[in-house]
Every structure is written in C-alpha cells, then in structure tokens.
Amino acid sequence: MPSLAAVRRSISVFVLAALAGTALGSPAQAQEEPLPVSVTGPDSVNLSLHQDPNGSTEPQIELGLRAPGEPVPDENGVIYPIHTGDYTVTVDASSLAGVAAVDFSGLGGWQGCSVDGLVATCPGAEIYAGHDYNRLGGIRLDVTGESAAGDVGSIQVTAAGEGLAFTGHTVDVLVGGPELLNKQLAEPAGFQAGDTFQAPLGFSNVGGLGGDGVLLRVSGTRGLSFPGTFGNCWYDPRDPEDLLGRSEALCIFDGEFAGDAAYGLSAPFPVRTAGFALYDAMSYSFSAVPAAQARELLAQGDHQAGTGPALELVRLPDADPAGYGRWAELDIPTKNTFDLDLTGERLRARKGDTVSVDIGFANHGPAWLALLRSGGEPISFAVDLPPGTTATTVPENCQPGWEGSEGDYHCFVSTPILENDARTFTFGLRVDEVIKNATGRAFFPYTMPNEGNPANDSGTIVLNPTRNG
Numbered sequence: 275m276p277s278l279a280a281v282r283r284s285i286s287v288f289v290l291a292a293l294a295g296t297a298l299g300s301p302a303q304a305q306e307e308p309l310p311v312s313v314t315g316p317d318s319v320n321l322s323l324h325q326d327p328n329g330s331t332e333p334q335i336e337l338g339l340r341a342p343g344e345p346v347p348d349e350n351g352v353i354y355p356i357h358t359g360d361y362t363v364t365v366d367a368s369s370l371a372g373v374a375a376v377d378f379s380g381l382g383g384w385q386g387c388s389v390d391g392l393v394a395t396c397p398g399a400e401i402y403a404g405h406d407y408n409r410l411g412g413i414r415l416d417v418t419g420e421s422a423a424g425d426v427g428s429i430q431v432t433a434a435g436e437g438l439a440f441t442g443h444t445v446d447v448l449v450g451g452p453e454l455l456n457k458q459l460a461e462p463a464g465f466q467a468g469d470t471f472q473a474p475l476g477f478s479n480v481g482g483l484g485g486d487g488v489l490l491r492v493s494g495t496r497g498l499s500f501p502g503t504f505g506n507c508w509y510d511p512r513d514p515e516d517l518l519g520r521s522e523a524l525c526i527f528d529g530e531f532a533g534d535a536a537y538g539l540s541a542p543f544p545v546r547t548a549g550f551a552l553y554d555a556m557s558y559s560f561s562a563v564p565a566a567q568a569r570e571l572l573a574q575g576d577h578q579a580g581t582g583p584a585l586e587l588v589r590l591p592d593a594d595p596a597g598y599g600r601w602a603e604l605d606i607p608t609k610n611t612f613d614l615d616l617t618g619e620r621l622r623a624r625k626g627d628t629v630s631v632d633i634g635f636a637n638h639g640p641a642w643l644a645l646l647r648s649g650g651e652p653i654s655f656a657v658d659l660p661p662g663t664t665a666t667t668v669p670e671n672c673q674p675g676w677e678g679s680e681g682d683y684h685c686f687v688s689t690p691i692l693e694n695d696a697r698t699f700t701f702g703l704r705v706d707e708v709i710k711n712a713t714g715r716a717f718f719p720y721t722m723p724n725e726g727n728p729a730n731d732s733g734t735i736v737l738n739p740t741r742n743g
Contacts, residue, residue: 490558540587
C-alpha cells in the first residue's frame, strides 16, 4: 500500500495542473426552456500555510450565477429579473474536513444560508440577466493545526429550481502549493542617472510544494529600459507617446523548483537608466506558471525575443528569509536633479489699462519630474500681483489663494514635467493705480526636492519700471 506522503504527492500533481488551467469557459447559449444558469467562481485556491501579514479575513472564493444576456434598465432605470421562482444553491465542502476551516458566513446576503457542518444551503427567488446582480457571496478558508502541505479537497456547488437548468461548479483547494516571494532590491551606492543597474533578481518559495515552470515579469517606467540580452526573455518596449507607460520583459524558465527553497538568476538582470531618469519605478515578480502557459502570455503583447544565452535559475542554499516579500519595487536613480525656472515680465501701462502678463514655467533638466508614487499629481507655484492691479483674466489652472496661504493666486502644473518642458501662464491685469516699479512675483512657496538650481525658482512682474528699477 502506498504511503500517505506518496498519495499526497500524486494528488498534488493533479491539483497543481488544475491550478494552472484556464478559467471557466463561457456559459451555454440561452434557450427558451428551461433557462440555463451557470454557477461562477474560481477554479482553484492555493491555500497558504503562512498567516497573512496584513491579517486579512476576506473570502478567497466569491460565488455567483450567470444567466443569458446582460441587465438592461427600462425607461425608468429599473432592472427586472428574467426569472422569478424559488431555487436552492447547495455548497458542499465536505471533502475539506481535516484540510481547512471553512467559513460560510459571507454566503447568502441578507437571507443567509442554513449550514450543517461543511454543507451550506442557500435559498433564492430571483435571477437577473448576466452576472452582476446574481452574487451568492464569499467563502473564507483558513489552515488549521491539521493542515499539511499537499492536502487537497474541493468545494462542489450545485443548484436546482423549477424552470431552471443549472450548471454547477467545482473549486479545487490545495494547501501549501507554490508561493513565491520576491527578493527585495536596493539602489547601489553612488548610482547615477545613465548607469545600468545589474539587478540581482530572485525568489523564495515559501510554499510546502514545488512546481514546474516559472515566469519572471519585469517592468519599468519611462526612464528605464531593458537591453534584450537573454534568449529566454521577450521584450516589449514602452510606447514613446505614452509618458506614463512601462517597458516590460517576460522571461520563461522550464524545469522544476522545490518547496521551501530560494532561487536566483544565473546572471544579473540589466536595467538601463536614461540621463533624465529620476525616481523611475522598476518592479518585478516571479510566478509559478508552467512554461507552456507562460508562452501563451506572449501573444498578448508585442514582445520581441531576446538574443544571447538563456538565463537560468540557481538554487541559493543560504538565502535570508527576511530579504524576500510579496512585492518587489525600486525607484532609481534617486540622485538626479531638475532645474525649474519661473520668469515674469516688465511692462508699462496707464491707469485703467488692462495688460497681459506672461509667467513662464520651464524645466531645464537634466531630469524629468513625474511624481509617479503620488499618482502623477500636479505641483504648484504662487503668484503675488503687483500693487495697484486687479486680475481680470486668470489662467485655467490657477485659482485665488486661500486664507493663510502664500500668494494671491496658486497655479498648478500637471505632471509629468519633461526634462525640456516649457509652459506659459497668462494673467490679464487691470491697472487701478499707477505705481512706479510696482512689483509682483511668481515663486515656489517651498523647496522642491532634487531641485538643482533654486536661484531661478522665482520671477518678477514689474509694471512701470523706472530706468534704474
């Protein structure tokens, strides 16, 4: 008789194959009678043996129903069901006894479900077209003291009701399957814009089981690019017109990897930085994906095959677990500078005249300013009007100052600000009183980090300057 461990290994191979499979296909086409309805949900769950560091208690499984068509409101905006009549959904998790704890409390909405052990029975009375209004709710799974890597089970979801033809659904559950954490990165000392970062990428499989096939995905923002130097990597450069787009590289590794083991690349992954790069974002991730399935991803983009020798995975016997995490991101370089420049004008005008005053904004580089981590929010500068004037026209991106703020007006400059950017903000000013050397200014009320030349961070606006003014 085979040992329990051998049985677990053979079952685990089967479930891993299910985990790598594609999503449930489209439901059957609508028929007149009975109404076809399919149960929807994930095909599989890989249940981690490790406690969620964020303490999440959210369900891993969301169930629903899909009926033919899509919900369409009537002339009053009301969406009506396409079927009215009692039906029952049965969720049977009996095979998870000793495998995982099952929480059915998120099922059934306000009606709830009746629960008997590991079986939940949920009533329903209406079915809507499509999927959006047919949510059944969620199921939370957690490991217990009895759970072990390689344990498997399933949740069987069936339904029945008069006038309805249900297609059930099965969710396969695997405990301790491959769970890859990514090596954390740090900017090298003395790193400068224009340098190439030789990234030491790697992963630690904290799952109890190994797998077959790994996919590496690397992406970088405008100031980063990836030389196409590896034969098992495919490269998709950023669209030059998409300033906030990303370059991407996909690398496919055939072969098995073990559980509770760490791996690194046989060579560093080069990330080239442009001369204008500043706080550009690089991110990467390893995923347990069979090689055949990973190659299907290449059809989703315009990836070009790399040249040169293939990268390989090398097992690392002495990896520090503290150096790995679920997300691996790095902003490089951090030492570059930009040069923001504000300029004003010198004009003459008589009382009652209205004049146009151009405030110039420019970036002389060498770096761009993207504020990628804050979502590309704008930066702002302040404007003090010359005394004796009133603004009659205010630029679209400017607004009056508020109580306690510096400046009569605040103007907002959208980002990204390119390394050779130049913009103009035109105010219309009415001269209420002629004052010699009436002086206003445009200025930054704060010092921008990475500003390389603060001396030109303000510009003067002078009306009726004297010869020596």
